[in-house]
Amino acid sequence: MPETPGSPETPDSLAAREPAERTASFSDAFAAAARRSGIGQVAPGETPTAQSLVRAIGGVRGLVESILPGLAFLVIYTVTKDLTPSVVAPLVVSAVFIVVRLATRSPVMPAVAGLVGVAISAALALFTGRAEDNFLPGLIINAVSIVVLLVSIIVRWPLIGLIVGVLTGDMTGWRSDPAKFRVVLIASWCWVGLFALRLGVEGPLYLASQAAALASVKLLLGVPLYAAMLWVTWLLVRAAFGHQKSDAAPAERP
Structure with missing residues (x-):
């Protein structure tokens, strides 16, 4: 029997609605995360420039904070070989970034997120007494990133395609276009290569307890390789998706 306005919802209607709400919430959360990513800061059809690339990686302030x-x-570990000041100094620097953002009334969450990451790394290193453990969270993030990207490739939903789909407003259309699918697949493999390179170089240094060399590498x-890969991804995606704006323009003419 159809429900009348104002009538209480039945358990069946509630049960049917909850999965849809969960799906919508996940989609919204993924879309928000995609737009906050480096790729999400640029338009697929936008012409890559040095200025837009700097903006995509957080601007000059973002570079400094990274x-x-x-x-x-x-610097401190190379000079002193003392763990405590070496991990406390980055905490102080990160805290200063928050103060500066508050003083200039800039968005503070990027600096807070940075401080949390630095604090976790510092706490782990102080707990174990091993300077190289300051870099263990980063190694774990690289490994997890490889797994996530590989899974997305295996199931034929490359992660770069999902992000670009959010930015273009077409979450699934790129999968039916062989050229677009090939581009996002190649781009996803490129990011697998980036994280694998980091893990392959930093992992042995971590196992060898070479904290200073690990910090240098x-x-x-970090940022230089990330920026280069973002640029490559941008060029690849623009080649396949950049024509969408020009295709749509003639249709708007009378």
């Missing part, structure tokens, strides 16, 4: 904590660890394979 590099300085690791650089502080490297992490800086080199």
